[in-house]
Amino acid sequence: MAASGMEEERVSGEVRREEEEDDDVPQLSAAAMDALREFLAEQQRPEEQAEEGGGGGGVELLAEDWRMSQFWYDDRTARALVEEVLRLVSPSGSGSAAGAVACIACPTLYAYLKKTDPGVPAQLLEYDERFGQYGGDFTFYDYNRPEELPVAMEHAYRVVVADPPYLSKECLEKVAKTVSFLAQPEGSFLLLLTGEVQKDRALELLNVHPCGFRPQHSNKLGNEFRLFTNYDPEDRLDGWDLGTK
Numbered sequence: 001m002a003a004s005g006m007e008e009e010r011v012s013g014e015v016r017r018e019e020e021e022d023d024d025v026p027q028l029s030a031a032a033m034d035a036l037r038e039f040l041a042e043q044q045r046p047e048e049q050a051e052e053g054g055g056g057g058g059v060e061l062l063a064e065d066w067r068m069s070q071f072w073y074d075d076r077t078a079r080a081l082v083e084e085v086l087r088l089v090s091p092s093g094s095g096s097a098a099g100a101v102a103c104i105a106c107p108t109l110y111a112y113l114k115k116t117d118p119g120v121p122a123q124l125l126e127y128d129e130r131f132g133q134y135g136g137d138f139t140f141y142d143y144n145r146p147e148e149l150p151v152a153m154e155h156a157y158r159v160v161v162a163d164p165p166y167l168s169k170e171c172l173e174k175v176a177k178t179v180s181f182l183a184q185p186e187g188s189f190l191l192l193l194t195g196e197v198q199k200d201r202a203l204e205l206l207n208v209h210p211c212g213f214r215p216q217h218s219n220k221l222g223n224e225f226r227l228f229t230n231y232d233p234e235d236r237l238d239g240w241d242l243g244t245k
């Protein structure tokens with residue numbers, strides 16, 4: 001906040017000097033000053049988050065951009081997801097990954113996965129082009145064009161994890177199309193992270209049930225979030241929670 005504070009001071013200082021020098025120069029109204037202060041504070045926020053590490057627990061994360069509905073998992077959530085995904089891609093526990101992972105709009109999971117096991121084949125499908133830093137592991141993805149993806153990705157993933165940007169029916173329907181595009185015809189493991197409010201739609205569209213495990217974010221969200229899976233993880237992730245309404 002120090003920089004924006006200085007900026008405010010600089011702006012009001014300039015206004016004061018200009019008042020003294022030339023009364024005809026247009027001056028910022030109180031409302032315009034408020035808007036400017038808000039703008040400067042918003043510009044400052046992503047840098048502060050990056051400096052604070054965004055709750056990444058040793059994994060480097062970019063600053064959240066809330067205009068793109070970016071809310072990163074907290075460390076505990078990211079680690080729990082990684083543990084589960086690594087188990088699913090390499091069920092023998094031999095260390096050699098038997099399948100690939102598609103991370104739809106969940107860059108934190110991708111970053112933690114690669115930090116934990118750099119050899120795991122994983123693809124990040126993301127709208128935010130800053131993640132182009134992951135090179136060939138990044139695929140630009142807009143949920144509005146759910147199947148506009150490279151042919152090589154069709155039915156190529158043993159594990160598909162999705163965290164859609166919005167809690168709307170339309171968004172989930174489109175993401176469900178992407179999931180079908182990526183999943184293997186013989187069946188893939190699906191993990192969906194979204195609001196509790198999507199529970200019925202998620203079951204209808206993707207045949208997933210909520211788990212007992214509660215995902216959380218570095219910046220606490222007002223909505224109740226759930227992890228849904230198309231398989232019962234039993235003693236992991238607190239199993240399926242079929243009792244909740």
Ligand SMILES: C[S@@+](CC[C@H](N)C(=O)[O-])C[C@H]1O[C@@H](n2cnc3c(N)ncnc32)[C@H](O)[C@@H]1O
Nearest residue numbers: 068071072073105106107108127142143163165
């Ligand atoms: C709710 S966040 C999920 C992030 C996840 N919690 C994590 O920590 O990795 C939604 C994600 O959707 C992405 N997104 C925003 N607009 C999108 C769009 N039009 N199509 C696909 N993804 C989009 C954002 O960049 C963001 O990473």
